[in-house]
Amino acid sequence: MIVRLLLPIALTAILAAGAARPEVAGDAKAGAALYGQCKGCHEIGKGAGDRIGPHLNGLFGRRAASHEGYAYSASMQRAGVDGLIWDFDTLDAYLENPRALVSKTRTSYRGMKDAQDRADLLAYLRSFSADPANIPEAAPTARGTDHTVDPTILAIQGDPEYGEYLSSECVSCHQADGSAEGIPSITRWPEEDFVVAMHAYKDKLRPHPVMQMMAGRLSNEEIAALAAYFKDID
Amino acid sequence: MTLNRRDFIAVGAATAASLSAPAVLADGHGKPRVVVIGGGSGGATAARYIAKDSKGAIDVTLVEPSRAYFTCYFSNLYIAGLTELDDISHTYGTLAAKYGINVVHDWAVDVDRASRTVSLAGGSVLPYDKLILSPGIDFVEGAVPGWSVAAQNKMPHAYKAGSQSELLKAQIMAMPQGGRFAMVAPPDPFRCPPGPYERISMVAHVLKQTNPTAKILLVDPKETFSKQALFEEGWERHYSGMIERVGPDFGATNVTVDPEAMTVDIDGSVEAVDVCNVIPAQKAGRIADVAGVTDGNWAPVNAADMSSKADPDVHVLGDAAQQGDMPKSGFAANSQAKVCAMAVRGALTDSKVFPAKFTNTCWSLIAPDDGVKVGATYEATAEKIAKVDGFVSQTGEDAATRKATYEESVGWYAGITADMFN
Structure with a gap:
């Protein structure tokens, strides 16, 4: 039925x-x-x-x-x-x-x-x-939206030097040493997980308003650069 | 000795500079020199980033009179008894030891932009190639008639944290039962737009515990204030009946105080109070004026690199700068400092310069575990730092959200202070 x-x-x-x-x-x-x-x-x-x-x-x-x-x-x-x-x-x-x-x-x-x-x-x-x-009709029962981050985006090689500059915006809140007190750690993530998570904020699938705003103004290349930089940070 | 690419570029740049522009290397000094005046959110961040990222290619001197720096952010929580003064105190040892920053604990008393030197109260003269001013605020004299800096022990401002915060807290704790706390709030623009209202919240919190029949009088010359709906909702929820706000329509633009009599005169109506927190109108820290980079109360800057509109070799950060849409906050100063540091490194060592980006978030605490926030991102336009996008906490949020927001602010505090001092 x-x-x-x-x-x-x-x-x-x-x-x-x-x-x-x-x-x-x-x-x-x-x-x-x-x-x-x-x-x-x-x-x-x-x-x-x-x-x-x-x-x-x-x-x-x-x-x-x-x-x-x-x-x-x-x-x-x-x-x-x-x-x-x-x-x-x-x-x-x-x-x-x-x-x-x-x-x-x-x-x-x-x-x-x-x-x-x-x-x-x-x-x-x-x-x-x-x-x-x-459940309101406005929230339909099925949708075929493709949430997968485009493979060409995942394939972008991030520039860690650019990532280092961009990272200075992140480390006002997320600690560079990986501490996770009140605000989660963003260091040493697998690059693909980092990119996928940032795109989920950009697409407003992840709900946090600060992160939606921050990710919303990052280009695909910039997200890749950040992923490359934070992957290897000590 | 092995040279990495960055070192090689730096050496190359220095050599080229010595051929084409000997002034950059005045006095035969081997490296370009940056002097930073003020060791707060703007100055400490700028000094740290320039020294860290230039890896020794730039000589960085940080001039800051205090050996211990107390952040203004979280100082209201100290007044509320929710944190200790030690927890908001920071020193400069790591900046000196880890990054080789020359930290000088002295007052900068003069800037000679023609000869590019800074004079210190102790008599030293520091030459610079780039000067960064991050002096914070001073108070506009006569802004609240009857009050002057000489009266700050009777009627503390507590708007530069440390001994003033201690004094205000001690006075609040010594209030008679059922006594009256008053705040004279400042007109726009001023340091930390939600600051006075977070303070009202924190004073109400401590009085609710220790002196529940006490009253709070907020005398405010502004029609509206930061996060107003959030604060007013919170005051009603946590401190119902305690807080009275007198706005401009009831005379709050015509206020005088008498520190001896401990009275506040609001448009002819004289109110006796037990504690009076006077937060006067503000202007750029004095050295910006001395350096001749102010226009009125503040120092206008170019958004792309935070350079002074009066002198491309002088940069002004944080509260002292007139930059456009960003609020005067520690977060904003930290964000501007990174843009400035990148531009200064680029100018002195040919390192890459990327487009300026700015961010700000201001968290405020209304009651324990009831945190709210407002924030925005910005970019540099030809005229100013322009707001791109923003968000603010909502009224009616549930307790879990507010608690998470507070916990986020604690995480942010650890993050930004590490970004300045570690």
Whole structure:
């Protein structure tokens, strides 16, 4: 029944958005099969409880790390405080690459690359949110947006000397020695993780307003330069 | 001896300079010389970055009278009993030992821009190729009639941290039960726009603990102030009924004080108070005036490199500079110092110069674990430092967000002070 509801909503979204983004309607039945990849850690449905990961009932519309009784990672807690709300866009990005959204998440899943698979899985997950009918139509049920950072961007070789200059803006807050008191450490990250995380701020998938602003004015080359510089900092 | 690329460029530049412009190497000195006056957020950062990044190619002297520097940021938390004075105190040992900065604890009393020298109170004369002034603020004389620097022990400003902060805190702790604390707030522009209002919050916090029937009178010549909605919401939530603000519509632009009688006269209405924190109108620290780079109260600068509009070999940083859209804050001074350091290195050693970028964020504490922030990014235009994008905390945020914001400010404090002194 859920699946039948999806189509008109998705169509409305396409019309409203002027078809600017490809929309993919999810198929909850297909999603149920894909959920097999998740169930080793996450229970869902009637009687589900927390296991290695929290149960996933009522996930939609919830703030990250807000399900009581489960001990979330510090990274996930910070994301929740920053304002990360699980909706279609954020879950889609998280499923595609969990670390793009939450750097040190304990979700060990590597990511689901296919947009249709993600839409299917999300349609399935959504059917276990307490009152899916109350989710506003403005937040559509499926979307095929590609959150992956373009391989050509990831391939940019950063200039560490430029990165060193740019880094002076970062170290007003993030300590150069890697201390992480109140503000996370940004040193010695794998370059790709750094680039992916900065683009998630730039695209406003990650919620922190200071970082959205800082990343928002950095070019692809500048992000690469920073990643190259901070990778090897002592 | 092995030369890396940077050293080679530096040596090459010095050689070229000695052929074409002997003045750069006055007195046969081997290296270009930078003198920095003022060891706060602007000056300490500039000295550190020039010395660190030039790797010995530039001779850097930092002139700062105090051996211990107390940050103004977090000094309101000291007044509230939330931090110790030691925690906001910093010394210059690492700058000297690690980066070879010549730290001189003396007052700069004169600048001769024609001969490019700085005279110190102790009698020394320092030649420079580039001079960086980061003197902070002084108070405009007569700004609050009845108050002068001579009265600062009766009515502390506590707007340069250290002994003044201690004095104000001691006076607050000695207030009689049910007594009255007054603040005379400054007109724009002034150091740390949210500072007076964070202080009101912190005074209210300490009085709520020790003297809950005490009252706070805020006399403010401005119609509006930084983060006003956030502060007013917080005051109502934490300190309901304690704080009275008198704005310009009730005479706050016509205020005199009597430090002997401990009274504040607001447009003819005389109020007796137990503690009076007078924060007068401000201007650039005196040496900027002496150097002849001010126009009115502040020193106009070019946004691209923070050079004075009066002299390309003099740079002015932080509160003293008139630069455009950035607030006068420690964060802003630190950000400007890095742009300046890069430009000065580029001019003296041919190192790469990248486009100027500026950032600022100001955190304020309303009550323990109730932090708010405002921030923006900026770029250099031909006329000024221009705001590009910004954000501010929202009213009605939940407690977890506010606590995280406060914790972020603690992290920032560790970050910026390491960026200045470590």
